Amino acid sequence: MGVSSRKLSTGVGVLDRQLNGGLPAGSVVSYVAPPESQAELLLFELTRARDTLYVTTDRTEQAVRDTLEAAGISSDVRVSYVAGDMPLENARDVFRDLGEESNLIIDPVDVLENADRTRYRNFLNSVRNHMYNTGSIAMLHCLDGNRTPDQRDTTLHMADVVLDLQMRYDGSDLVTHLAVPKLRGGKALDETVKLQLSDEVRIDTSRDIA
Numbered sequence: 001m002g003v004s005s006r007k008l009s010t011g012v013g014v015l016d017r018q019l020n021g022g023l024p025a026g027s028v029v030s031y032v033a034p035p036e037s038q039a040e041l042l043l044f045e046l047t048r049a050r051d052t053l054y055v056t057t058d059r060t061e062q063a064v065r066d067t068l069e070a071a072g073i074s075s076d077v078r079v080s081y082v083a084g085d086m087p088l089e090n091a092r093d094v095f096r097d098l099g100e101e102s103n104l105i106i107d108p109v110d111v112l113e114n115a116d117r118t119r120y121r122n123f124l125n126s127v128r129n130h131m132y133n134t135g136s137i138a139m140l141h142c143l144d145g146n147r148t149p150d151q152r153d154t155t156l157h158m159a160d161v162v163l164d165l166q167m168r169y170d171g172s173d174l175v176t177h178l179a180v181p182k183l184r185g186g187k188a189l190d191e192t193v194k195l196q197l198s199d200e201v202r203i204d205t206s207r208d209i210a
Contacts, residue, residue, distance in 0.1 A: 035143045
């Protein structure tokens with residue numbers, strides 16, 4: 001079962017053009033980013049593009065709603081908190097009614113990545129099947145911190161698309177780049193996209209000087 005040739009917008013026009021129209025419908029996307037970054041801003045832009053189920057595994061539902069509201073995101077975004085002794089089963093239950101051409105955001109996916117490999121792989125296959133059947137996109141926010149979850153390699157291997165947010169300091173300036181090293185059904189980007197993440201996502205058109 002592959003991803004569709006049809007594309008869905010990321011919510012960021014310039015990034016869509018870099019991706020030849022956006023992300024493939026039916027795909028599972030691994031979005032790897034440092035925990036201290038403003039990575040969630042890209043998730044917020046995605047929610048502007050279409051109906052979204054936002055699954056949070058660490059913050060409360062109200063905390064996520066407050067953040068979305070502060071960012072000017074519509075209150076129509078559904079937010080669901082997943083925790084407990086069986087996070088995989090709980091997470092699977094909440095996305096079963098996800099409609100056509102929607103977003104499933106799991107933020108972060110790290111809690112689920114600490115499950116048994118077979119159970120986690122089965123969960124990802126369930127996500128993939130649902131995305132394919134509904135022409136939707138699943139965005140798995142993977143924190144790139146000091147501790148790597150047990151099944152991070154499984155996430156990256158099974159994902160159809162990998163977005164890798166990279167940060168570095170250039171003197172006193174913080175420089176953020178988005179790499180797309182993996183894109184099934186398309187061509188991975190040869191160059192990174194330079195972003196400005198402050199109160200929203202902007203594409204930085206200035207050129208780095210080597």
